[in-house]
Every structure is written in C-alpha cells, then in structure tokens.
Amino acid sequence: MPETLYEKIRKNHCIEKLDTGEELIYIDMHLLHEINTPQAFDALRDKNRTVRHPELTLATVDHNTPTSSVEDLESDFVRREHTMLLEKNCKEYGIPFRGLGKNGQGITHVIAPEEGLVLPGSTLVCCDSHTTTHGAFATLAIGIGTSQVEHVLATQTLRIPKFKSMKIDIKNRLRNNISAKDLALYIIRKIGTGGGFGYVIEYTGEAISNLTMEGRMTLCNMSVEAGAGAAIIGVDDITINYLQENYKCPEGTTLQKEVERWRTFVSDPEATFDKVVEIDADDVEENVTWGINPSQNITFAESIPSVDDYDEEYQKQEAERAYEYMRLQPGMNLADIKIDKAFIGSCTNGRIEDLRESAAILKNRQVNHNVHLLVVPGSMRVLKQAINEGLDTVFKNAGADFRYLPGCSMCVGLNKDSLGAGVRSISASNRNFEGRQGPGAMTHIASPRIVAASAILGRIASPSEIEEA
C-alpha cells in the first residue's frame, strides 16, 4: 500500500501501539534550551530517573540570553540563573551543552540542521513550538512541553497520537523576489490559524522543489502558526546537497549508502492524504501582518480589512481586538504604517541566506534616522559566515545595529532586546501576538527583504520601492 512520508517515519519509529490511541515513538534527536527544561530535570532527580541517551541530546541557550555581550549575562542574575541551571543539569547527566558565545551555540532550530544532526526519516523533538522547522529535512519534528521533555530524557521515546495528513501542493514557481516567508504567510491566511490542528502538513509541488533548504525551514517553521502538529518536505537533490555539506559520515557506512537511504524518504506517488490544498505560486505576493496573529496579513495592493470582510464570528472578533491593540483602522495601507524598530533574525529568518538577502538591500543605503534596525545571526556559525562575507560591515555601514552573539533576541520578550509599550516594529520573526516582543509593543511580521526596505524608508515598504528608485 502506498504510504505518505509521515506514515513511513511513524511506522519506522513505532515501538508499540498503546491502548490510549497513541503510539510509543522512538526519538532520534532531542534539543533543549534554558527556558522550558529546569522542571524536567528536577522531576528526573525527584524520581531517581536518569537520562537514557545523552548522546542523542543537545542543549543550547537562546531564549533569554543577551545578544550584546557575555558580560551582560554575567550581570543579569535572574536570566543567568536559567542558563546556569541548564549548564549544571547537562553536566550532571552528561549532555553536550553550548554556552553563550561558544562554538556551536545558537538558536536550537538553527544549530541542529547546520551540524548535520537532522536527518531524513528521523524523529526530533524540542521544548519549543517552532520545532516544526526541521521537517524541511523529511524529519518528523514535533514541539513538546516540559513534562514530555522529562519523558524523552527518561525513555528516549514519546507517546504521540496519530496525526491526520494534509498535502499542500504549490504549483508553479514563486515569482522573483517572493520569499518562503511570503508563501508561509499566504498559506496561514488561506487555511487559518487553526487550519492545521491535528495534521502533519506535507508541502509538495514546483514551488517547493525550487526552494532552498533555508526557505524550506522558514516555511516549515511557520506551519505551527497555522496550528499544524508538524510540517514535512520529502527529500530531493537540494536536501542531499545541503546534507552533504554538513553531515559527518560515521564509520561503518559510506556517504553513498546514506544518500540512497535518505532518498527513500518521500511520499509514494499514489499515497493518499486526508486533505489536499492546492495553491498557485503565481498568486503569492509579498505579505505583511497588520494584526495580532499571523493570519491577519495583507499584500501591498490591499488595505486593512473591515470586520465585514471576514466570514467567521471569531475572525470578526479577532479583527476588532487587532484594530485596538495595533492602533490601526480598516482601509489603511501597509505604506501608511510608520515603524520605530526593525528586526532581522530568529529561528524563522536568522540564517545566512536571510542576512545575505537583507544586506543586498541595505548595501550603500541608510537606515531611516527614526528606525533602530537590529540584526542578530541565528547561530555562531551564521555569525562567522556573515563576518567572512563582510555582511556585518554592510549592516553597520547602513546604520544597523549588528549583534555578535546569536539568540532569539527581539522575537520574544524574554531578553534585553524586548520592546517597550507603544513601540511599533517590523520583524522577520514568527509571531505578532499581543505583547510578544514586549508588553504593549506592536509587531508586523514580514520577510527579511521587506524588513530591510522598511527600515530604510521608516515605514512598511516593499523592496521594489527602493530597488526601482
């Protein structure tokens, strides 16, 4: 019987079908960060349990750490306590730990793929909702809570209910200068914030075949904003090429053998899905969010919708909440919205390709004097590559605030980069929820290119406005 990619991985990893309707699934890779893990280690100690496979586990600090200097963490007692707790816990249980500013440190979802730890056909979990990112590698990757972290640490397994399968097939190629972020926002608007509840979404079609791994990671990353349990993309040459650059082939096998094995992790041609959504890449334009969830986004040709433009009662109510919180009115255009802050970074858009694309726009141009543009690499490796390519100089010459430590930074109001009340930002991150970047802060989500163009013009702007000028 033909199988979907998700079914193949699920069956490969199923230890037992449980009478709760769940399956006991083996976990190949487990990523940890400082915020959602201390209680899991405490519980292990309380119950005298141990970590079953520290060598299948990797810990880093990203959420609450400063991006300015290591000294800033030393002098911050509350945040330092979290990072020190993780370091201490890792030491006790023999788990590799990446301290701030050390080689290999960065955002969990940026460091694991670049180190070749995310392999086709495997399972991966992390105490973070954006774990869906890793599906770009034909990996079943699921975000989990702290109690489940404890479960995985103790048993290297997880009890996972069966998901339904959804295929989102995108015909034609994305047009020039339309990014994976634009596609992600388009899809979230189309299927809604709850469209993916209960599903693993597999992305297929010409648009996907032509996306880089960075683009695929951005798309899978944002799938959780459509409510998906996981997102996944089958293996092709682009996957293989990326892996070959980063994968360390262990003794006992050959790269050729591994590549052959990886290539099997695609859905069978005749596999059936519980739901199929068809999208034409020609319809996808640049999108920016205007509201308080990622589905509330519009193109530069549209204006902010009125309540009557929505069908569902909950959408109407959400629109009302958004006008008030975002201090915007129906009928306004994106270009009417002035910004104070701009951010390029995060697990969504903090990879080298994102920095290259935004640097290309900022080169020989200046950030508007009313705007503070913060650029934060997603990992130490991205940072080093950016320096090697001279991108840090490009950003700084443009008047941007380029940071030399990786982390989640301004994406989440947990660290020193968070925003004050009434501050409006355009951000290449993932969530425009109320208060996400700081209490009372207003967030517009967009691609790195749009963020760069907006930083230059001091208002939300399409790169075409300056590239044509």
Add this chain to the structure above:
Amino acid sequence: MGRELICGYGMPLEKNNVDTDQIIPARFCYVPKRHGHENSLFGDWREKKDFVINNPIYKKATILVAGYGFATGSSREYAVWAIKDYGFNVVIAQSFGEIFYKNAIINDLLPVKTSSEATHALWGILKKCPEEVIHIDLYDELIKVGKQSFPIFIEPGVKNKYLLNQDDISLTMEELDKILLYESKRYPYLATTE
C-alpha cells in the same frame, strides 16, 4: 468513577485565539518551578480592571470557558501551570493548540472541546448567572447547565487517560523491554551529539 463527573462555577473568557503569550507572557516564565504561577495568569490582560479575572463574581470559578483556538502558539507548559495554580481544573473551548492540549492532559487539567454554539451559549449564561453550576459529564460526554446540555468532543484515549490519571513515564518504563528491542535493531548510523 468520581472523575467522570466534574462540576464547578465557570468564568467566561469571551475571546478567540487566546495564545499562550496571553495566558502567561514570556517575561513571567522566570520561576523555574512547576508551581507558584497563579499571579502570572493573563499577566498583561489582568492589569486592565475590567478584565474578567478581576471581576469578583467569578472568584469561585474552577472552569474556564474560552472560544476558538485556545492556547495556540508557544509550547510553554507554564500556560497549563498558571491556569491550574489559579484554581481551574477544566478549560472548555471550541479548539485548542496542539501542544497545550497534550500538556493539559499530562497535568490533569481537563481540556474540553465543544461546539462554537456551546461556548457562546455558556458565555451568555455565565454573564447573566455567574452562580450557575456547570456539570462536565464524561460518561454521557455532555456539558450540562440547568436544563441545557452541549456536546463534548473527546478522543477515547484522552478520556481514558484523564479518568485513570496515570503517570505516562511510569507506564512507558513498563515497556522497557520493547524499547531495548527497538534499540537493538535501530539503524546504527544515525546522528549523535557527542
């Protein structure tokens, strides 16, 4: 089977898409413990005097009645801990964020899925009569209020799990032989972090 019947007063949270950043904003997630988060629940929203949690008529509520898409977003289990610490033991909603739903069951906070009509009707009832008792009947899979009743949509496995209230890890530990067998056959050339 006492766990099949739960009753209590309700609190109407008349909002949809209440993400976990609203339930407990990130900056309140600084106490690295499972308890002590009651004052962080809706940390930003409760600063507004007219927010429902500040209304004394709902002080005794143990059942939170939300709308569509409750607790989407961040995986933070703090969201469940804050709701429990505040004194709720049931959340009713039209739909839930995936990770929260799982976190809730593990922590013995019952997430009850129902229809859009039901959440709206319950909001209406609770606004008029805050003293109305809500009965959650897992046996009949119905929410009962006065003479009205509304459907409960619950997966059999989830219901069973809630009723038995067992520790997942202890149960999985009983499968250790099967885990060992799987590991002995596991493909040997997968990635390691060492």
